[in-house]
Amino acid sequence: xxxxxxxxxxxxxxxxxxxxxxxxxxxxxxxxxxxxxxxxxxxxxxxxxxxxxxxxxxxxxxxxxx
Numbered sequence: 068x069x070x071x072x073x074x075x076x077x078x079x080x081x082x083x084x085x086x087x088x089x090x091x092x093x094x095x096x097x098x099x100x101x102x103x104x105x106x107x108x109x110x111x112x113x114x115x116x117x118x119x120x121x122x123x124x125x126x127x128x129x130x131x132x133x
Contacts, residue, residue: 086114 097103
């Protein structure tokens, strides 16, 4: 069971490392530029990706200040 959770955690990290920026910029384009229907799951993924980007910016700022 512990291996399964490690594998899921690792997959999530890799997935959001590569996909967070396309979600952040692409989803508003799909909704407002191309008139796609709203999708709750994609909205949740967008918020999660936005939080990850904010975390990256904060960590980058803390590292630069040191």
